[in-house]
Amino acid sequence: MASFTKKAIVDSFLQLLGKKPIDKITVRDVVDHCGINRNTFYYYFQDIYAVLEEISHIVAESLPVEASLSVTIEAFFRSMWSFNAANPRITRGLLMSLGQDGLERYFARDMDVVISARLTRDAQWDAAHLRHVTAFLRHAIFGFCIDFLCLDKNDDFEEMLRDIVRILQDAESFFSRK
Secondary structure (H helix, E strand, O other): OHHHHHHHHHHHHHHHHOOOOHHHOOHHHHHHHHOOOHHHHHHHOOOHHHHHHHHHHHHHHHOOOOOOHHHHHHHHHHHHHHHHHHOHHHHHHHHHHHHHHHHHHHHHHHHHHHHHHHHHHHOOOOHHHHHHHHHHHHHHHHHHHHHHHOOOOOOOHHHHHHHHHHHHHHHHHHHHHO
16 A cells, blocks of 8 residues: 555656646645645655655666666666656656756766666775766766757667667776776
8 A cells, every 4th residue: 555655646746747847846736636635745755856756766676686787777768768758748847847967966876876786796996986987977877868868859769779888888898897
């Protein structure tokens, strides 16, 4: 039941995000939309932005755990592309409400965990180097993801994804030599 309610809150939030900017969505909007009371919302989430953080956790948990960095990031891009294809208004709402910096701020912690886990599995890094490489890759991935989601419909998704995977595979090869 608990996971059902939490999922209903997240789904309602996403549906509302397709209709208005995040800063215009209130807790009242979400609870009215999904038919729960405010106390139930606050049992699961501190505020609207905590719902966004939950979405970040959901995305990170959906990525393959034992896969290489390139396979993981390919899965991430495929997931984002599919979500955008099915929900272009929601994606546009997120991009317009938060921009790249805002999206990265909410998704950074989970992406850093995913990236650094893949890097440390394949090479020994001291803490400072791991932080630098993880931050670099996160910025690159998010920047490209934003570009990716705003693509002209004539661009070839599979070709672009192959290019990104090749870059990541080259990076993995370099990282494993460290």
